[in-house]
Amino acid sequence: MxxxxxxxxxxxxxxxxxxxxxxxxxxxxxxxxxxxxxxxxxxxxxxxxxxxxxxxxxxxxxxxxxxxxxxxxxxxxxxxxxxxxxxxxxxxKTPAEGGEALDRLQDAAPGPEAQAVAASEAREVVRCLGTLDDDRAAAVRGAYLDGETYQTLAARFDVPLNTMRTWLRRSLQKLRECLDG
The missing domain is CATH 1.10.1740.10 (RNA polymerase sigma factor, region 2, helix turn helix motif)
Structure with a gap:
């Protein structure tokens, strides 16, 4: 069950x-x-x-x-x-390493958590992610599936850190509404 x-x-x-x-x-x-x-x-x-x-x-x-x-x-x-x-x-991370070290460790391939979530809720999540703007959906995937930091995402999308936080917060609210609705 x-x-x-x-x-x-x-x-x-x-x-x-x-x-x-x-x-x-x-x-x-x-x-x-x-x-x-x-x-x-x-x-x-x-x-x-x-x-x-x-x-x-x-x-x-x-x-x-x-x-x-x-x-x-x-x-x-x-x-x-x-x-x-x-x-x-x-x-x-050693102090000699720059901020790029975290970026080099990131991998875009689906990981174990993505596969576990996919087993139970994939179709709904994918459908709801499709309701987001492409950049917002990519940021959500980066933050919550790929483990990217907000700072890394802000740099990748060339937006201020607080803007990235707002994107993610609003995107999660929209996903919640979609999944609950």
């Missing part, structure tokens, strides 16, 4: 009350996708496994901060995983 959005929200709420069984259920339901996010960014299985542990520690400690507000709980979890992986990537 597939885990629903409501199931995941319920697990997070129970984790906020320190329910270990809910924590294990959440791990079973989401770890493959979150591992894929980490692996996509880090491109190293061992490091990705370490970061995934850190992600679930953060989920355990911060579950009470999750707010059921209509946004997908998977978006919250994927954001935690993506940010943790990017933090690890930045930490491994």
């Amino acid at each position: 597939a885990t629903t959005r409501a199931d995941i929200e319920g697990m997070i709420a129970r984790i906020a009350g320190e329910d270990r069984a809910a924590f294990l259920d959440l791990y079973d339901a989401t770890s493959a996708k979150l591992f894929g996010v980490c692996l996509r960014v880090l491109k190293d299985r061992g490091e990705s496994e370490d970061v995934l542990q850190d992600v679930f520690i953060k989920v355990w400690k911060n579950a009470g901060r999750y707010n059921v507000n209509g946004l997908s709980p998977m978006t919250w979890l994927i954001t935690i995983a993506r940010n943790a992986a990017i933090d690890r990537l930045r930490a491994r």
